[in-house]
Structures are given as C-alpha cells and as structure tokens.
Amino acid sequence: MLINNFLLLGAVLFCIGVYGVITRKNAVMVLMSIELILNSVNLNLLAFSQLHGNVDGNTFALYIIAVAAAEVGVGLSMVLLIYRNRKSIALDELSEMKG
Amino acid sequence: MIAALRAAADFTAPPIDYHALAPEIVLGVGICVVLLIDLFVDERQRWITSSITGFVLLAAFIPVVTVGVIGDDVRSMFDGRYVIDEFALVLKALFVLAGYVVVLLSSDEIEDGGYYRGEYYVLLLSSVLGMVMMASSRDLVSIFVSLEFLSIPAYMLAAWNKRSSKSNEAGVKYYLLGVFASSVMLYGMSLLYGVTGTTLLSELGTAITAEGQFAGVEALGVVFIIVGFAFKVSAVPFHSWAPDTYEGAPTPITAFLSVASKAAGFVALVTLIYVAFPQASDVYQPFVWVLSVLSMTVGNVLALRQTNIVRMLAYSSISQGGFILMPLSVAGTGSSSEAALKAVVVYLVIYAATNLGAFAVVIAVARKTRSGEISSYGGLFGYAPALGVLMTIFMASLAGIPPLGGWFAKFGAFKAVLDAGNGWGYSIAVIGAVNAVIAAAYYVTVMREIWMKPAPDGDVTPIRTPAALQAALVITCVVTVLLGVLPDLVGRYGDLADLTGAFGR
Numbered sequence: 001m002l003i004n005n006f007l008l009l010g011a012v013l014f015c016i017g018v019y020g021v022i023t024r025k026n027a028v029m030v031l032m033s034i035e036l037i038l039n040s041v042n043l044n045l046l047a048f049s050q051l052h053g054n055v056d057g058n059t060f061a062l063y064i065i066a067v068a069a070a071e072v073g074v075g076l077s078m079v080l081l082i083y084r085n086r087k088s089i090a091l092d093e094l095s096e097m098k099g
Numbered sequence: 100m101i102a103a104l105r106a107a108a109d110f111t112a113p114p115i116d117y118h119a120l121a122p123e124i125v126l127g128v129g130i131c132v133v134l135l136i137d138l139f140v141d142e143r144q145r146w147i148t149s150s151i152t153g154f155v156l157l158a159a160f161i162p163v164v165t166v167g168v169i170g171d172d173v174r175s176m177f178d179g180r181y182v183i184d185e186f187a188l189v190l191k192a193l194f195v196l197a198g199y200v201v202v203l204l205s206s207d208e209i210e211d212g213g214y215y216r217g218e219y220y221v222l223l224l225s226s227v228l229g230m231v232m233m234a235s236s237r238d239l240v241s242i243f244v245s246l247e248f249l250s251i252p253a254y255m256l257a258a259w260n261k262r263s264s265k266s267n268e269a270g271v272k273y274y275l276l277g278v279f280a281s282s283v284m285l286y287g288m289s290l291l292y293g294v295t296g297t298t299l300l301s302e303l304g305t306a307i308t309a310e311g312q313f314a315g316v317e318a319l320g321v322v323f324i325i326v327g328f329a330f331k332v333s334a335v336p337f338h339s340w341a342p343d344t345y346e347g348a349p350t351p352i353t354a355f356l357s358v359a360s361k362a363a364g365f366v367a368l369v370t371l372i373y374v375a376f377p378q379a380s381d382v383y384q385p386f387v388w389v390l391s392v393l394s395m396t397v398g399n400v401l402a403l404r405q406t407n408i409v410r411m412l413a414y415s416s417i418s419q420g421g422f423i424l425m426p427l428s429v430a431g432t433g434s435s436s437e438a439a440l441k442a443v444v445v446y447l448v449i450y451a452a453t454n455l456g457a458f459a460v461v462i463a464v465a466r467k468t469r470s471g472e473i474s475s476y477g478g479l480f481g482y483a484p485a486l487g488v489l490m491t492i493f494m495a496s497l498a499g500i501p502p503l504g505g506w507f508a509k510f511g512a513f514k515a516v517l518d519a520g521n522g523w524g525y526s527i528a529v530i531g532a533v534n535a536v537i538a539a540a541y542y543v544t545v546m547r548e549i550w551m552k553p554a555p556d557g558d559v560t561p562i563r564t565p566a567a568l569q570a571a572l573v574i575t576c577v578v579t580v581l582l583g584v585l586p587d588l589v590g591r592y593g594d595l596a597d598l599t600g601a602f603g604r
Contacts, residue, residue, distance in 0.1 A: 007293075014286055021279050030275055037282040041289045048293035053102075056298045057289075060240050064285060067247045071278055074254055078274055081258060082267045091275075094268045097343045 006047035013040035027079045027089040031072060038068045119174040119183040121162030122191055126228040129155030130221055137217025145217070149206040149567075152220040156199040156227065163191050179301055180238040186444065190234040190366050193448055196574075197359045198227035200455045203571035204351040204462055219259065222252035223355070230363040237374060239288045239298040242367055243281070246331070249363050250277050253356060257348040269347025273356075276330060276340040284327020290320035291375075303375040318382045324371060325386055331364030334424060335393040338417050342401075345413035350465065353409060354458035357416040358451045365423055369443055372430050380431025388428035388523055394421030395534040402541050407471045408461055411541060412454070415497060418538055419450055422508075425531055426515035428523060435518035442511035449496070449504035449582050456575030457493040459568060460486055467562045468555075473545060478554030483562045487549045489576055496579050498542040499535055504582040509535060 013036050020033025042061045049057025083089050117124070133155065137148045166174070167188045174183040201223065229249030236242045254277060258270020292298055294313045295306035307317050326337065333341035345353045376383055398418030405411040423446045426439035461471075463486055468475040480487030496505035513531065516524040564572075 010289075017282070021275075027271065027275075034275075034278050034282055037279075037286065041282065041285040044286070044289035045292060048289065048296075051293070052296035054296060056240075056296075057292055060243075060288075060292065060298060063240055063244055067244065070251060071247065074251055075274055075278065078254070078258055078267070078271050081261060082264075082271055085262070085264050085267055091271075094271060096265055096268055097346050 003047050003051050006043055010040040010044040010047070013037070013043065025090050025092050027082070027091055028076075030091065031075050031079070035068065035072065038064060113177050116174050116176055116183075118162065119166055119176070121166075122159040122195065122231055123228060125155065125159040125162065126224055126231060129159070130224045130228065133217065133224060134221045137221070140217075146206065148217045148220050149202060152224060153199055153202045155224060156195050156202065159231070160192065160195045160199075163188055163195060167192075177238075178299065180241055180299060181235050182237045183235055186369075186440075187234040189444060189448070190362070191231050193362060193451055194227055194230040194234065194359055197355070197362070197451050197455060198223065200459075200571045200574060201351050201355045201359070203567040203574075204354060204455075204459055205349075206567045207466075207565045208349065208351050208462055219256070222256050226250075226252040226256070226355070227359070230359055230366075233363045234366050236367070237300045237370060239292065239300070239303075242300075242371070243285065243288065246281060246284075246363075246367065249360065250281070250331075253277075253352075253360055256352045257344050257356065259349050259352065263347070265347040266349070267347075269344040272340045273344040273348075276337075280327045280330030280337065284324050287320040287323025287327065290316050290323070294320065300370065300375040304377055307376060308378045317379065321376055321379050321382045322386060325368070325383055325390075328364050328368045328371075329390055332361050332368065332420050332424070333394075333417050334390040334420055335397040335417060338394070338398070341417055342410050342413040345416075346407065346409050346471075350409065350458060350462050353413075354455050354462075357412065357458070358454050361416065361420060362447045362451060365443060365447055368427065369440065372427060373436075373440060377431060384428055384431055384523065387424055387430075388527060391421045391424035391428050392527060392530050394418060394424060395531060396421075399534050399537045399541075403537070405541070406473055408473050408476070408545070409471050411473065411545075412457060412461070415538065415541070416454060418534065419454075419497070421534070422512055422531060423447065423450070425527055426512050428527055429516050429519035429521075432519040432521065432524070434520060435515050435524065438511070438515040438518050442508075442515040445511050445586070446508040449508040449579070452575045452578035452582070453493050453496040453503075453505055456489065456572060456579060457497065459571045459575060460490040460493065463562060463564045463568050463572070464490075466564075467560070473548055474552075475555055476545060476548040477552035478559065479549040481554060482559040486562060486564070486572075489572055490549055491546050492576060492579060494542040494545050496583070498539040500539075502580075502583045504579045504586075507583055507586040 017033045017037035017040065020036065021030055024030050024033060042064055045057040045061045049055065079089050133148055133152055136151060140147050166183060226249045229245045233245040233249060236245050254270055254274040257273045258266055260266035291303060291307065294316050295303050297303060297306065330337040345357060348356065372383060395418050398414050398421060402411050402414035402418060405414060423443055426442040429435045430439045464476065464479065465471065492503060496503035499505045499509040513528055516528045
C-alpha cells in the first residue's frame with residue numbers, strides 16, 4: 001500500500017494550514033486554515049490505521065471530527081461577536097491591548 | 100480493516116469503578132442540574148445558581164477524599180487508559196477546590212457586572228470536569244478529548260463580557276491560538292501513533308526510543324506535542340495570547356485560566372513526559388530546558404515594566420510557569436526524575452493557592468477603586484489593613500520568601516535540578532536563581548505601594564468585602580501559609596512509583 005502518498009498529502013495540507021494561520025488576517029480564513037490542519041491529522045491517522053491494521057486511528061479521527069465541529073461552532077460565534085461590535089473581522093485590527 | 104472491525108465487534112462491557120469515577124459523575128450531573136435550575140429560577144434569586152455550583156464542586160471533592168483515604172492501590176480502568184492514582188487524586192482535588200474558589204470570586208463580580216448568565220457556571224463546571232478527566236487520562240485520545248473539554252468552555256468564558264471589545268479580543272486571541280496549538284499537537288500525536296501503532300501512553304513509552312529507523316518522526320511527534328502544551332501553559336515563545344487574554348477576560352476567569360487551566364496543561368505534560376516519553380529524554384529535555392529559561396527570563400523582564408496589576412500577574416504567571424517547567428528539564432535524568440515529579444506537583448498546588456489569593460485581593464480592591472493600576476494600591480494598608488496584609492503575604496509567597504508556601508515550592512524545584520548533577524541542571528539552577536531575584540523586584544513594588552505610598556486622591560473610605568470573597572481570601576491564605584510551614588502535607592504525593600507503576604512497566 002502506498003502510505004507515502006497519504007502522508008505526503010497530509011504534510012502538504014498541514015503546511016498550507018500553518019501558512020494560512022500565520023499569514024491570513026481574516027478571522028474566517030484562519031478558521032479554515034485550522035480546519036485544513038485538522039483534516040491533515042485525520043488523513044494521517046486513517047492512513048496509519050490502515051497500515052497497522054487496528055482501529056485506534058479511526059476512533060481517534062472520529063473524535064477529532066466531532067470536537068472540530070464543536071470548536072468551529074464556538075469560533076464562528078466569536079467571529080460574529082467581534083463583527084457585531086466592530087463591523088470588521090480583520091485580526092490585525094484586534095490590538096486594543098498591548099505591552 | 101474489515102477483519103479488525105470484526106474482531107472488535109466481540110464486545111464485552113469493561114468493568115467500571117464507580118467510586119473512583121464519582122467526582123466526574125457528580126460534576127456531570129451537577130452541570131445538568133445547574134443548567135436546569137437556572138432555567139426556572141426567578142431573576143431575584145439568581146444567587147441560587149452560584150451556591151449550587153459551589154455545592155456541586157464540594158460534593159465532587161468528597162469522593163476524591165474518600166478514594167484517597169481508602170485505597171493505596173491504583174485504580175485503573177479501560178486497559179489502563181483511565182487511571183486514578185495518588186498523582187491524579189491530588190490534582191483532582193486541586194482542580195475541584197480551585198473551581199470552588201473561582202465560584203466564590205465570581206458570585207458577586209458577575210452579578211454586579213451586569214452580565215449575569217446562568218451558563219457562566221455551567222461552562223465553569225464543564226471546564227473543571229475536563230480538568231478532572233485530564234488528571235486521569237493515560238491515552239492520547241482521552242488526553243485530547245479532556246484538553247478540548249476544558250479549553251472550549253474557557254474560550255467562551257474569556258469572551259464572556261459580550262459588549263466589551265476588550266473581552267472579545269481576549270476570547271478571540273485565546274481561541275485562535277488555543278485551537279492552532281491543539282491542532283499542531285494532534286499532528287504530533289498522529290505521527291506518534293503512526294510510528295508505534297498504539298494510542299495507549301504506557302505502550303507508547305516502550306515503543307518510542309528516539310533512535311533507530313523512525314527516530315526523526317518520533318522526535319518530530321514529541322516536539323509537536325510539547326509545543327501544543329507549551330501554548331496551554333503559556334511558555335515563552337508561545338505566550339503571546341496570555342497577557343491580552345488575562346487583561347480582557349473577567350477577572351475571576353483570569354484567575355481560573357492562570358491557575359487551573361495552566362495546571363491542567365502541566366498535568367498532561369507530566370503524564371506524557373513520564374509515561375509516554377521516558378526513552379525520548381534526549382529530545383524533550385533540551386527543548387523543555389529552553390522553554391523554561393525563556394519563560395522565566397522573558398516573563399520577568401516584561402513583568403517589570405507593567406503598570407496594570409492584572410498584566411503584571413499575567414507576566415508573573417508566565418515566569419512562574421518557567422519555574423514549574425524547570426524540574427521537567429531534568430525529568431529523564433535518573434537521579435532526579437522522582438524529585439522533579441514531586442517538585443512539579445507541589446509547585447502547582449502552592450502556586451494555585453497563592454495566585455488565586457492574589458486575584459481575590461485584586462477583585463476586592465477593584466470593587467472600590469475601579470482601576471487595575473498598581474498605583475491604585477497606594478495606602479491600602481491604611482484603609483484596608485486586612486487586604487493589605489493578605490496581598491503582602493501572597494506577593495511574598497510568589498516571590499518565594501520563607502516561611503510561605505512559594506518558598507517551599509521553589510526549594511523543591513531547585514533541589515530537583517541540582518540532584519541531576521549535570522551541566523543542564525546546574526546551568527538552569529543558576530538562571531533560575533537570578534530570575535527569582537529579578538521577580539522579587541516587581542512583587543516588592545506592589546508591597547511598597549501598599550505600605551509606603553499614600554492613597555491616591557486621599558480617598559480612604561474602607562473597602563466592603565462580600566462574604567464569598569472573604570471566604571476565598573481565607574481559604575487561599577490558610578493554604579499558602581500552611582503549606583509553607585507544613586510542606587509535608589502535599590510533599591508526600593506524586594510518587595514516581597505510583598505514576599509509572601500503574602502501567603505495568
């Protein structure tokens with residue numbers, strides 16, 4: 001089985017995600033980048049699960065999918081909150097506190 | 100795959116030790132009860148939710164004590180994936196009591212602040228439940244689930260003051276960095292699972308060797324996981340969220356984050372380092388060493404120039420986090436690994452009591468002065484002698500002045516690194532000693548304001564402290580002083596044999 005292909009895709013997705021988190025200024029885009037990282041993790045886990053022939057990785061991936069949904073729910077509601085107060089979701093404008 | 104599923108289909112229910120699980124069950128039931136009661140309670144009687152939350156936390160504390168008193172055997176469930184040993188029990192007690200003190204701090208603050216919602220207490224209880232689960236988790240999956248269980252409510256609590264843009268900013272910064280950190284940590288976990296084929300920490304411990312065919316992948320996995328928890332414990336350079344979040348969040352939540360949430364991160368770090376990574380000490384020791392030195396130094400230097408007391412305490416908690424990491428940097432060195440574990444546990448307990456107390460004073464004083472500036476503490480001893488003395492005790496304990504608790508905590512940490520008897524241990528001990536002196540400078544600044552300076556604007560009306568806040572102050576002060584005088588009360592917990600003995604190694 002060509003596990004390398006899956007791992008490579010996972011690594012590329014992970015790097016794209018990290019790049020997006022670091023460079024994007026839009027809160028929703030950052031959330032999407034985080035989702036990319038989480039999905040690269042899922043891909044890794046499923047590929048490894050196949051490799052080892054046990055279901056630990058599949059179970060782990062299921063938990064990650066469920067928790068990621070909850071996380072994004074909280075994240076989007078927070079983005080909504082700052083949009084209501086500031087009419088903008090640009091993260092670089094979120095700098096009221098410094099030092 | 101199909102074969103594996105078919106093998107797994109032969110299912111027998113695992114035996115469950117209900118007595119050992121009782122704290123979690125009480126908290127879980129309590130969450131539902133508080134949520135339902137808040138639905139039906141009258142506006143004028145909303146203090147009921149806060150007192151019921153307090154009772155739930157105290158009720159969860161009872162089984163922790165009874166399990167601790169009855170058993171010296173380690174209770175293990177689900178093939179060693181959920182373990183209740185002395186290490187777990189002492190930290191469960193810490194989380195539950197810290198949660199109780201935070202409820203005491205919150206009850207007046209949240210109602211006076213005009214943003215009362217019953218969900219506040221539900222989220223607080225959920226977060227405490229996640230921490231209590233974290234203390235027992237011995238599997239990558241359960242560590243991840245408890246980490247998210249304690250973090251997600253904390254994100255919402257940090258942004259609790261919905262209309263304040265500062266609180267929004269606090270919540271969003273905490274959320275984005277927290278989620279990013281946990282996803283990086285998950286990537287590390289997936290790599291370790293890939294190399295070893297298991298998620299059980301004790302099996303990982305025998306499989307990870309950090310040498311051989313997969314050494315690079317293993318090292319990457321270990322480093323990514325430690326980075327994830329370094330965010331959680333706000334170690335430099337992963338600390339950037341902490342000061343802003345601490346300043347913007349409601350002050351009782353700041354106390355909760357800086358104590359309980361941080362302790363939960365350390366608990367996970369300790370279990371991972373001792374149970375899963377014992378053979379990878381070449382990888383994590385230098386990494387933790389660097390994190391610890393940076394946290395102590397950068398935290399201290401930035402704390403020196405703060406004028407806001409909450410920001411000062413935020414940077415001070417970053418630097419205290421460096422001191423807690425210090426013994427872990429020699430955790431894999433045979434002679435000192437037991438002392439290091441004890442030092443971390445003792446430091447966490449004492450730091451929790453002291454820091455909660457300091458925040459209780461900050462909340463009490465802010466009720467009158469409506470200001471977070473350190474200069475607003477001028478003349479505090481003149482018009483509120485009790486608060487002045489208490490703040491002095493807490494600051495002295497944070498600075499590590501004997502005979503208070505903080506002194507014993509620092510003593511344990513230094514003893515552990517010196518026991519290691521190698522260059523890493525000696526060098527970090529020297530750096531730590533220098534930092535302990537620098538730290539004293541900004542704690543003494545607060546004391547000087549309290550004792551030497553006049554009250555700003557000559558306003559010397561006494562401070563009225565509500566009963567709940569008084570109770571919180573008494574509890575934290577008693578623990579801080581008592582543990583300094585009788586450190587053996589917690590010093591006997593956290594035996595290495597217990598922690599690793601539970602995993603059949």
